[in-house]
Amino acid sequence: MNKQCSAMAGTLESNDIFITITAVGGTDTSISLSSIVMNQFGEAIRAVVTQCMAQSGLKGVEVTVQDKGALECTIKARMETAIARFKEKM
Amino acid sequence: MRNRTFLFMPGNNPGMLASAQCLGADVVIFDLEDAVAQLEKDAARTLVSHALTELRPQGVGVTVRINGLDTPYWQADMQAVVAAGTDFVMVPKIESAEQVLQVAEAIESARQKHAITAPVKALAIIETPLGIENAYAIASASKTLHGILLGAEDFTASMGAQRTAEGAEIAYARSRLLTACKAAGVLAIDTPFPFVSDLEGLEKDAAFAVQLGFDGKAVISPHHVHRVNQAFMPAPDKVNWARRVMATARKASEEGKGAVSLDGMMIDLPIIKRAERILLLADA
C-alpha cells in the first residue's frame, strides 16, 4: 500500500460529515472524532465508523471524522465513499 | 398521487435530502446529474442510495435524475437507485425511441437483479432539437415510460435561442412535446421557470403551463413550489361541477341506473375521470 495514500469524502456543511482516511502503516486502525453533538451521539458515531472500517478490511489507517450533525445514513454513505476512494488509490 | 410539482434537489446535500418531503412538492427529484460535480458523482450516488433506503421520504413521489446515457456513470446510477427503491428514474437528453428502450431494459434488469417487486417507471427529459423532432416516437416507445419533461435550458442553448420569462422561444417545443405526450398517453411535465426571484413571472409561466394542458411542472427552487401548486388549483366552479358529477354518478350507481346525464351532458367514464382528477387537484 502506498504510504502517502489518503482519501476524503463529505463536507463540513451543517448535517454533513467530513471523513479522511490516511495510510499510516502497521495494522491498526485509529479513529479520531470530533462532533457538534459529541455528548449526545459521540458513542453512536464512533460505533458506526468502527463498524464500517471493520467491514472494509482496511488496516494500518488513521480515520479522521469531523461531524456537523450528520444522520446515521449520511455517516454510512460518506464512510462508504471514503473507503471506496481509498481503495481506488491503493 | 398528485403530480403538480416536480422539485429538483441536489443529490450531494444531506441537509436538503432529509427535508425533501416537507417542501410541499408532489414529487421530489434527487439530482445526480447537473447538481453534482464530476468528482462527487460517486459520493452523491451513495448518499442518495442510503437516503432512499434508510430515510425514505413519505407522502411524496421519489425520482432520481441519473446521469445521461453518454456518461460513464449512468449504469452504476441505475443499479444503485433501483436497488434503493426509487419510484421513478429520470434520464436526461433522450433523443430516440431506442434510448427509451435501452432505459426500460436497464430498469427491468436492475429490478430483477435486486428483487424489486414494486414498479419502477422512467421519466425522460427531452432537451435537444432532435429529441423534440422524435417526441412521439419517444413518448410511445415503452410502457415503462411514465412521462416526459421538457428541458428548456439545454434546448434553447442548442437552438441558439435566448431563454426568456415569456418563453416565446420554447413555444413550439412545448406544444410539440405536449401533443406527443397526450397522443401517447404519458405525463407531460413542463420545463422549470429558471428565474428564481421573479415570482410574478413564475406565476404567469405556471398559469400558462396549466392552460396549455401540462399535467405537471418541474421547479428548481423550493420557493417556487407553493405558487406552482396553486396554479394547478382548479377554479371553484370547476370544483363544484366535479362534486356534482361525482354525486350524480354515485346516486346513479346506488339506484342501479346505467346512463345518467347532468346539465345535458352524459356522465360517462371520461367525464368521471376528469371530475376525479379535478377533485384530487383541489384536495377536496
Place this chain on the structure above:
Amino acid sequence: MKRKYISTIAAALRECGLKDGMTLSFHHHLRNGDHVVNMTMDAVAALGVKGITVACSSLFPVHEHLIEHIRTGVITGLDTDYMSGPLAKAITGGILPTPVIFRSHGGRPRAIGEGSLKIDIAVVAAPAVDAMGNITGTEGPSACGSLGYIIPDTQHAAKVIAVTDHVVEGGLARISIPHDVVDHVVVVDKIGDPAGIVSGSISLTRDPVALAIARNAQAVIKASGLLQDGFCYQTGAGGASLAASLFLREDMRAMKVHGGFLLGGITKYMVEMLEEGLFDNVFDVQCFDLSSVKSIAQNPRHVEISADTYANPNRKSNCVDFLDAVLLGGTEIDLDFNVNVTTDSNGNIIGGSGGHNDAAAGAKLTIIVAPLVRARLPIVVEKCTTLTTIGSTVDVLVTERGIAVNPARKELADRLRDARLPVCGIEDLHDQAVRMTGKPLAYERGDKVVGTMEYRDGTIVDHIYATKQSI
C-alpha cells in the same frame, strides 16, 4: 440649563455615591452595538470599586469585555433576561461566584417595582438628550427607537445617569424619559456602534423548511378561529417567526380582517402592516431596524411602551394579556410542552426568556415554531435541559413535519383536524425525531449552580448548572 451635565461617567458615579456591593442597571436597546455597559464598568473598576451586581436587561457578545471585571471581582453578580456569546460561555463555565438571576422581560420590572431588585444607579444609554436632561431613543447617530426596557429602572432607581453622544440644543420632538428622573448627564464620543444597534434591513429567511413551518403556523392561526377584527399578535424578528407574519398579512388582506395591535420587537414588516391600516396600533418595546425607528418617531399609532406596560404581571393590566396569538421559538420542548430558550442541549447558556414566558402566559394561542430536528438534535425531548416557559401556557408546537397540540386544548385540536392540518401527539413527533436521529445520550449535568431561573411571577422554576465540558 445644563446643570445636570457632568464631565465623565466616573464623576457621575462618584456623585451618585457609588460604593462596593451596589446594583447598577442598564438596558439592551443598543444590543450588540452597545458601548455603555463596558465603558461604565471600566469606570467602576478605575474607581477601585468592587462587588457590583450588573442588572442589564440583556447581555450580548459585545459584553465579553465584562469577563475581565468578573475575574478581578469588580462584578460579583449578574441579573438579566437574556445572555449570549463568550460571556454566556464563561458563565456556564462557572466564573461568577454567585448564580446569575435569569428573569423575563415582564418579571424584571415586577421585581423592580416590588423592591426585590433594588437598583442603586441606573445607567441609561441615551441616543439623544436635550439641555434639561430629557431623553429620547429616536434621534442621534445611535438612535435605537423605543427605550421601553429602562423606563421602570428610571422610576425606581435611587440615582439615574444618562450617557449620550448626541446633545440636542433645540429641544426634542419626542421624549421617552423625562428629565425629572435624571440625576446626571454625561456626554461621550460614541454610546454604541450603529451597525450593531439596528439592522439596515431585516431580511426574510430563504430557508424553505423555515417557510414551510411559517406557513403551517399561520394555518393554525387561521383554523383557530381567532383571526377576527381586533386580532392582537406578537411574533419574533427572524426565521420562521418573521416569515409567518407575511402569511398573516396575506390572510388578513384576503379575509378583510382589521387587527387591534402588533406587539413586541418591531421590524419593517410590522410597520408596513400598520401603515397599510391592517392594525390600529404597534406597541413597541424594542425596535429592530431603521424602519421601525423612523416609524416610532413619526407615527402616533406606533407607540413606545415600557417593560411594565408590556408584560409586568403585577400591573392592573399588561399588553401580553390582550394577545390573541404569539409565535415563539425554542431550543427544546418537552413532552409536557415546557420550553427551553435559555440553554442548548449541552447545558450551555445561549439565551434566556426575554419576553418568552410572558407572552406565552398572556396569549390565547401560544405557538412554538421550530424544525423537528436541528443538526441531529431533536427539538422534542423527554425533559427540558432548562425550564424557561411552563408547559401549561404553551398550546401548539408547529414543525415542518407535524403539529402537536397541548392535550389541555382538545377543542383547538379538533378545529385544526377539521381544517385538515397534520395534527399528531407530541409523543409522535418525539418518536419521529428520534427515529431520524437515533436516541441521544442524556446530557450530564455539572454540580455548581450558575443560574437561577425566575419565572415572571417571581417563583424559581429551575436552575442552570455548570457544564462538565464546554463545547
